[in-house]
Amino acid sequence: MGLLDGADRAAGDLAAAGGPGVAVAPRPGALAGLTVLEVGVFMAAPFATMQLADLGARVIKVENPAGPDPTRTTGPFLQDPDGHRHSSPFARLNRNKESVALDLKSDAGRSAFLRLAARADALVENLRPGALRRLGLGPDELAEVNPGLVYASASGFGQDGPLAALPGLDIMAQARSGLMSITGTPDGDPVKIGVPICDLVSGLYTALAVVSALRARDRDGAGQSVDVSLLESGVSLAVWEAGKYLATGEVGRPLGSAHQTQAPYQAVRCADGFVTLGAITPKTWDGLCTALDLPALRDDPRYRDSSSRHALRAELIPAIEAATATRARAEVVAALEAAGVPCAPIEDYGQVFTDGHLRERDYFWDAEHPDLGPVRQLGSPMRLSGTPARRGPAGPVLGADTRAVLTEVGASPEEIDAALAALAVAR
Structure with missing residues (x-):
């Protein structure tokens, strides 16, 4: 001692x-x-x-x-x-x-x-x-x-x-x-x-x-x-990057807020800021399409699973943002939460250090x-x-x-x- x-x-x-x-x-x-x-x-x-x-x-x-x-x-x-x-x-x-x-x-x-x-x-x-x-x-x-x-x-x-x-x-x-x-x-x-x-x-x-x-x-x-x-x-910390490189030889690159292998899992634009979302399971993907009124995305066979959606992020994310960019963050978060989709607004530290949940x-x-x-x-x-x-x-x-x-x-x-x-x- x-x-x-x-x-x-x-x-x-x-x-x-x-x-x-x-x-x-x-x-x-x-x-x-x-x-x-x-x-x-x-x-x-x-x-x-x-x-x-x-x-x-x-x-x-x-x-x-x-x-x-x-x-x-x-x-x-x-x-x-x-x-x-x-x-x-x-x-x-x-x-x-x-x-x-x-x-x-x-x-x-x-x-x-x-x-x-x-x-x-x-x-x-x-x-x-x-x-x-x-x-x-x-x-x-x-x-x-x-x-x-x-x-x-x-x-x-x-x-x-x-x-x-x-x-x-x-x-x-x-x-x-x-x-x-x-x-x-x-x-x-x-x-x-x-x-x-x-x-x-x-x-x-x-x-x-x-x-x-x-x-x-x-x-x-x-x-x-x-x-x-x-x-x-x-x-x-390079768990995903090692899994990719040591299996395929592919070197990771910057992806902004996007996930290395799954989608949609990133920040999307709203009318007054950004919201992060993660709809990578069948249930949460269906919930996102329902909450944002995107039946065409849900029914598109190209987006059948998270890996397929990740490969097509360049067209998928703009399609999702077409539904979120005209809505306030609070509205998007409320809709996604009601549908059981993991999501959160991006907050600055002025908001974090006065956050009601943390208090x-x-x-x-x-x-x-x-x-x-x-x-x-x-x-x-x-x-x-x-x-x-x-x-x-x-x-x-x-x-x-x-x-x-x-x-x-x-x-x-x-x-x-x-x-x-x-x-x-x-x-």
């Missing part, structure tokens, strides 16, 4: 009440009792540890006071009553974490970090491959002080191989993984997926790998290294920040009935927990003073 058993820490986040006057003892978070160190920047490692923290793990974010996580300087910014600016993305991506400021290039900083690692369950980092190893803090060195430590590294192209030393940002991974080759419209310019998908997916894989390695440690008694790359995370499910919540007050958060999609996701503080102020955490692990007064002095200079 980690620095603390985590039960008390998680209990405050999961308070619940029974009937009048009856208090119900909350269950600790699913990962309560685990301590995870993060040496992360931007997205992959911080997103991975956010998942672990949401599930109850204690996450200690270790940052260089002179060069902290660059997300702290990424806008837009929120301003506290004293006029100090705080990164809005950082406050959300790093919720439920503690912050310790250490200069890992200094003897005192390395010594303090080794004390943390000796009592942690996992380390998650996404620096350039070999960066921590060059500081004497690689997997082998940390295994000497903690044989049970799970050492997880997320990087652009992996810890070895001919591309390992290259900087690996999300867009490079999207490019090399093939994702950008199938994103966008036919004959259009290259387009990346709107969110940093390789960063985010590699973070999810890293979190899953950490939990799996900890399960193996509980069974076998030994820690291990975890190597997750943005590139391989992106390639792993009804209590998806959004406010995390307290010591300087900003409540900071609205995106909820965790992992809904555990007995050990719900933690709803704790927003992303921490740089170094806010340095003294408390280092004291807890038995750091020397010299190590603590050095850390606080470096933090004071950085501020």
